[in-house]
Amino acid sequence: MTDTYLDHAATTPLRPEVREAMEPFAGDAYGNASGSHGVSRRAKNALEEARERVAGALGCRPREIVFTAGGTEADNLAIKGVALSDGIGGVVTVATEHEAVLESADFVRRLGGEVKVVGVDRFGRVDPQEIATAVTGDTRLVSVMWANNETGTLQPLAALKGELAGRALLHTDAVQAFISEEVSVEGVDLLSLAAHKFGGPKGVGVLYVRDGVRLEPVLHGGGQELGRRSGTHNVAGAVGLATAVEVSVAERQAFRARVGGIRRRFESLLGGLAARTVPPDLTLVQHAHLRVAGRRNETMLVRLDQRGVAASSASACQSGASTVSHVLQAMGVEAPREHLRFSFGWSSTMEDAEIAAAALKEAAGVPA
Amino acid sequence: MRVLVAMSGGVDSSVAAARMVAEGDEVIGVTLKLWAGPKGEMPTAGCCTVSDSEDARRVAAQLDIPYYVLDYTEDFSIGVIDGFVSDYLSGRTPNPCVECNRTVKFSRLMAQATEFDCELVVTGHYARVDRHDGRYRLRRGADSAKDQSYVLSMLGQDQLARLRFPVGDLEKTEVRAIAADLGLRTAYKAESMDICFVGRGDYRSFLRVQAPDAVEPGVLVTVDGREVGVHDGIAGFTVGQRRGLGVALGEPHYVVDVDAPTRTVTIGTRDHLASERLELTNVTWTHAPLASGESTLVQYRAHAEAVDAVWNGDGTVTFVDPQMAVAPGQTAALYRHDEVLGGGIIT
Numbered sequence: 153m154t155d156t157y158l159d160h161a162a163t164t165p166l167r168p169e170v171r172e173a174m175e176p177f178a179g180d181a182y183g184n185a186s187g188s189h190g191v192s193r194r195a196k197n198a199l200e201e202a203r204e205r206v207a208g209a210l211g212c213r214p215r216e217i218v219f220t221a222g223g224t225e226a227d228n229l230a231i232k233g234v235a236l237s238d239g240i241g242g243v244v245t246v247a248t249e250h251e252a253v254l255e256s257a258d259f260v261r262r263l264g265g266e267v268k269v270v271g272v273d274r275f276g277r278v279d280p281q282e283i284a285t286a287v288t289g290d291t292r293l294v295s296v297m298w299a300n301n302e303t304g305t306l307q308p309l310a311a312l313k314g315e316l317a318g319r320a321l322l323h324t325d326a327v328q329a330f331i332s333e334e335v336s337v338e339g340v341d342l343l344s345l346a347a348h349k350f351g352g353p354k355g356v357g358v359l360y361v362r363d364g365v366r367l368e369p370v371l372h373g374g375g376q377e378l379g380r381r382s383g384t385h386n387v388a389g390a391v392g393l394a395t396a397v398e399v400s401v402a403e404r405q406a407f408r409a410r411v412g413g414i415r416r417r418f419e420s421l422l423g424g425l426a427a428r429t430v431p432p433d434l435t436l437v438q439h440a441h442l443r444v445a446g447r448r449n450e451t452m453l454v455r456l457d458q459r460g461v462a463a464s465s466a467s468a469c470q471s472g473a474s475t476v477s478h479v480l481q482a483m484g485v486e487a488p489r490e491h492l493r494f495s496f497g498w499s500s501t502m503e504d505a506e507i508a509a510a511a512l513k514e515a516a517g518v519p520a
Numbered sequence: 521m522r523v524l525v526a527m528s529g530g531v532d533s534s535v536a537a538a539r540m541v542a543e544g545d546e547v548i549g550v551t552l553k554l555w556a557g558p559k560g561e562m563p564t565a566g567c568c569t570v571s572d573s574e575d576a577r578r579v580a581a582q583l584d585i586p587y588y589v590l591d592y593t594e595d596f597s598i599g600v601i602d603g604f605v606s607d608y609l610s611g612r613t614p615n616p617c618v619e620c621n622r623t624v625k626f627s628r629l630m631a632q633a634t635e636f637d638c639e640l641v642v643t644g645h646y647a648r649v650d651r652h653d654g655r656y657r658l659r660r661g662a663d664s665a666k667d668q669s670y671v672l673s674m675l676g677q678d679q680l681a682r683l684r685f686p687v688g689d690l691e692k693t694e695v696r697a698i699a700a701d702l703g704l705r706t707a708y709k710a711e712s713m714d715i716c717f718v719g720r721g722d723y724r725s726f727l728r729v730q731a732p733d734a735v736e737p738g739v740l741v742t743v744d745g746r747e748v749g750v751h752d753g754i755a756g757f758t759v760g761q762r763r764g765l766g767v768a769l770g771e772p773h774y775v776v777d778v779d780a781p782t783r784t785v786t787i788g789t790r791d792h793l794a795s796e797r798l799e800l801t802n803v804t805w806t807h808a809p810l811a812s813g814e815s816t817l818v819q820y821r822a823h824a825e826a827v828d829a830v831w832n833g834d835g836t837v838t839f840v841d842p843q844m845a846v847a848p849g850q851t852a853a854l855y856r857h858d859e860v861l862g863g864g865i866i867t
Contacts, residue, residue, distance in 0.1 A: 451635045454548075454588055458636070473553045473589040 156461045156507045160349075160438065160497025161301055161328060166392075167351035167498065173395040174353065177388030185385040186376060195387045202387075202394035206358060209397045210343070211336045218359045218377045219390050223327040223346030225370070226359035227252035227295075229381065230323040230342040233367035234293040235260040241292025242266035246278045247482035248305070250325055253295050254478075266290050275430045276305035276483045284315040291320045293342075298329035302466035302479045302493060303430050304439025306333070313339040321365060327357075331400050331497070332408055332437050341365050345397075347389065351498055352396030356389030403498070411496045412437035414505045418494065421509035425518055429480075429491060440494040441466070443485075444516050449492050450474040455515035461508050466493040522546040523684070524638040526629060527580065527587070529572030531706040532644030532687050534579045535695045538702055539686040540642055541583050548636060549580040549587040554596040554624065555717035575706050582704065590632065592624055599623030601717060601730070608727055608734040611778035612849030613758040615671075615822070615865075616715055622674045630682060640684050647672050647860075648688040649680050655807045656680035660858040663691040670819055673853035673863030674804045727755050738783025740767060743776060743792050754778050757785050760793060760845020774845070794842040800835050800852055800864030810854065810861060817855040820846055820866060826855050835864070
């Protein structure tokens with residue numbers, strides 16, 4: 153049985169062009185980018201070219217791009233790096249942020265920094281004014297995600313930039329949004345990406361750091377990445393990430409239309425079986441976060457898996473057991489254990505939507 | 521046939537799963553996450569740990585069966601932990617494994633099996649189920665040293681009809697040999713002896729948080745009311761206990777009563793410990809109730825011989841010979857030969 157993979161928010165398959173671009177670095181192009189000989193130079197050239205391509209896509213300078221080992225590290229570096237540079241500073245963030253942000257903020261709090269976590273409305277949106285009110289003289293960083301990884305809820309970043317008016321640095325975790333939203337660095341000071349969420353490899357990410365933002369590294373060592381992130385470069389990963397960035401940007405409009413259409417088709421086939429957690433115009437086009445009333449999500453995921461459909465409850469502990477989502481709790485959602493996330497991606501087809509809808513009906517015990 | 525195997529990460533349930541696969545069944549493996557830390561993490565000591573679930577996952581992968589970890593923490597907290605704590609607070613000695621079987625494993629798991637379209641639930645318990653005279657019999661495991669029928673004594677016909685214990689007809693050494701033959705990583709794994717949510721036998725520190733009153737100091741008195749010492753909490757005492765009393769009174773003394781409201785532990789000599797009978801609540805029968813006045817064997821502790829007794833028809837059992845150390849809160853299982861007839865909780 154082939155899997156119908158509808159968990160692109162967890163990770164995506166590698167795009168073929170990304171795999172092709174990375175291939176040489178699994179072979180002859182094995183150099184360490186820090187060195188003076190030819191082998192090293194070729195690696196360094198590939199790394200810096202990748203950096204330029206990412207910068208071009210985000211609309212920033214190459215030196216503002218820091219390669220990391222993924223989205224979690226990028227978030228850690230943003231939060232801890234800013235809060236712990238020049239003594240300790242405060243952080244304001246939102247209850248529905250990814251754990252990489254919330255736990256980093258909690259680490260800052262334990263070190264004595266002032267951390268405020270602002271709540272959200274029932275659709276998971278934060279009120280920009282509430283953020284602005286929470287910002288005090290001690291606040292050094294505000295961190296608000298572009299779009300939520302569980303529900304797909306888009307945050308009102310444009311309004312937030314206006315409300316903040318530069319009173320604190322602004323970080324945004326754009327890990328989930330990048331594939332389908334016009335993500336740029338305009339008006340933000342730091343921005344996180346993870347390659348594997350848009351057809352790139354796992355284990356590589358980017359933190360955009362605006363020129364002039366002071367940053368204490370999280371990983372200390374040989375001083376790579378202009379001292380902001382030590383460790384031998386993942387050249388293959390950086391090249392793969394850059395390729396995935398370019399392909400995603402080039403295909404973004406087509407992705408929105410095509411994948412949005414597949415997601416809508418899936419939802420329409422379900423009829424009244426499931427209810428959206430957040431209205432579609434407030435979320436990423438590829439997210440279908442749904443409640444199947446009276447059906448425990450843990451059971452539904454097994455029943456879907458038995459039918460070859462990979463979906464998620466979007467909130468699982470390391471063992472894979474479902475837990476109650478902190479995102480849904482913050483939203484005050486009723487019956488958080490009855491919610492499922494179907495996330496579509498670049499490899500999804502209309503047939504996937506049809507197979508998944510039929511499987512979901514069957515799993516819920518609804519006659520076809 | 522599609523079956524659901526509860527895999528703890530130990531050798532017994534590993535072999536149980538392997539035997540069902542060998543029979544040609546479509547097997548689904550699950551580990552029940554029963555207890556978690558404050559941030560939802562699995563414990564690192566005792567049963568139900570991260571490494572146990574990882575062992576179960578790896579065995580499932582080796583057997584090429586789907587495997588899931590299911591979150592039963594809410595059911596477990598309500599069905600087992602709450603009762604465990606309140607039992608200790610009232611001076612009783614609870615048996616959380618029996619409660620877990622009663623309220624979580626064989627109720628939730630059966631329902632879950634139906635939801636996964638599974639006909640049977642399979643576990644690694646040392647007990648046997650067979651069909652005899654038109655009923656399902658629950659019998660002691662073939663390995664008398666490992667027999668676990670006592671903790672299954674609450675099962676009824678509906679449940680027995682849908683249960684399989686594939687290692688029940690094996691000796692533990694045979695189970696390990698099968699696991700070793702199959703190259704299962706759990707073949708030589710040590711037995712888990714701890715209460716899964718307490719870990720490393722340290723129930724005092726657990727109770728200090730969950731039931732602080734049970735670890736408050738109190739007095740030790742003899743049966744004639746003489747105060748002979750102090751103790752550091754009623755949770756440390758079970759009727760029949762001899763060790764750890766901290767008093768020297770010439771002849772051996774045993775705990776004969778634990779009074780929770782006054783935190784008084786009463787001790788007496790062997791004569792004071794003897795019970796003629798025991799009284800049960802929550803009585804269940806595997807098939808049909810005994811008739812009043814019928815003879816039975818009763819096992820009133822997890823690792824003890826069953827003794828001759830008579831069922832009085834009113835929830836009480838009279839021993840043929842008086843028994844020592846009948847502890848309130850413990851389960852008593854009733855047998856005929858090696859067949860479990862039913863059981864209840866000692867009041």
